[in-house]
Structure formats: C-alpha cells, structure tokens
Amino acid sequence: MTSLKDLDRCTYLAGDCEAILxxxxxxxxxxxxxxxxxPVFFEKLKALCADPWAPFAAAGSHQCExxxxxxxxxxxxxxxxxxGRIYAAPVGIVHxxxxxxxxxxxxFIDAVLACPPMRxxxxxxxxLANGGRVLVRGLSN
Ligand SMILES: [Zn+2]
Incomplete structure (x- = not known):
C-alpha cells in the first residue's frame, strides 16, 4: 500500500473518480x-469499521508501518x-x-459523525447520492 495525502483523490482504490478522497x-x-x-467520534468510527461495506475484495493486507x-x-x-464526496480510509485508521x-x-470527523449505520x-x-455510483456499479451483493 502506498501512502496518500489526506483529501487527495483516492486513485489507489477507485481509479479516476473525483468524488472519492x-x-x-x-x-x-x-x-x-x-x-x-x-470519544464520540472515536466510538462512531470504531462502530463503522467493525464490519465495513466494501465494493470489491481487498487488494491485499497492510501492516502498520x-x-x-x-x-x-x-x-x-x-x-x-x-x-458530495466519499471519504475512503483503511480500517487501520482506528489504530x-x-x-x-x-x-x-x-x-472526515464531520462525515463520520453524520454517517448512517453501516450496511x-x-x-x-x-x-449513491454522494458520487459513489462508480463503487456500487456492477455489484452483485
Ligand atoms: Zn501502529
């Protein structure tokens, strides 16, 4: 995994999609x-990361460096x-x-606090409403 700057486009995961940061x-x-x-933010983030929805199989695992x-x-x-954006973070962000x-x-803190329950x-x-169609398209599950 390469490191990315916060709020850069997340080309690593989603190609050339402008919505995904x-x-x-x-x-x-x-x-x-x-x-x-x-603590409110941290607990909410932990809850979201417990079983996160993901659009594709993981591209390999990464160890905290x-x-x-x-x-x-x-x-x-x-x-x-x-x-209007989708923030993509590794679940290691909790760690x-x-x-x-x-x-x-x-x-991102505001986004997590406002995020509906996972799944x-x-x-x-x-x-879908915030530009995630590229993630959801072609999903079978
Ligand atoms: Zn660590």
Missing amino acids: AVGWLGEDDGFPRGDVS LCQYDGPWFSTNLFVPFN YIAAHRYLPPQV SMPYHKAL
Whole structure:
C-alpha cells in the first residue's frame, strides 16, 4: 500500500473518480497531523469499521508501518459519504488514532459523525447520492 495525502483523490482504490478522497493512508515516517479526537467520534468510527461495506475484495493486507514492533494488519477499507464526496480510509485508521494520535481532517470527523449505520439502506443511498455510483456499479451483493 502506498501512502496518500489526506483529501487527495483516492486513485489507489477507485481509479479516476473525483468524488472519492483519501483519508488516513499513513506510511512510515509520514509527517501526519497529530492531536486529540473526541470519544464520540472515536466510538462512531470504531462502530463503522467493525464490519465495513466494501465494493470489491481487498487488494491485499497492510501492516502498520508506524509501530516499532508487531504492528497490526488490516485489509479492508471504510467508505464514508458526506456532502458530495466519499471519504475512503483503511480500517487501520482506528489504530492510527488510538496508538499514534493521528488527527484526521475535520471534514472526515464531520462525515463520520453524520454517517448512517453501516450496511443500512440510508448508508447505501448516501453512497449513491454522494458520487459513489462508480463503487456500487456492477455489484452483485
Ligand atoms: Zn501502529
């Protein structure tokens, strides 16, 4: 996995789709922003990452490069629709925040707080309404 700058287009996952922006794609020695997040945000993010909907099979797993030893592995991604965009984060973002004090962009925090429950009909409708048709198209499930 390559690291991506926050709010860059997430070409890694979705090709040339303008609606999908990357959040939390941290690599080794990134100068990423650090800070505190609210417990409400963290709990909501954890809930969304527990069983995230994903449009395609994972392209392989990735180990946290910021841990000195025994970094956790993760292989799925979280898609959060909000205000005409879809924010795509690796589920490792929960670990990045908890263990490495990563501070995601405020718009992502707002998006997570506003996100309908994972796999609910409102969630899927929000994906479609915010530019996620490219993700949903051709899905069999
Ligand atoms: Zn780590």
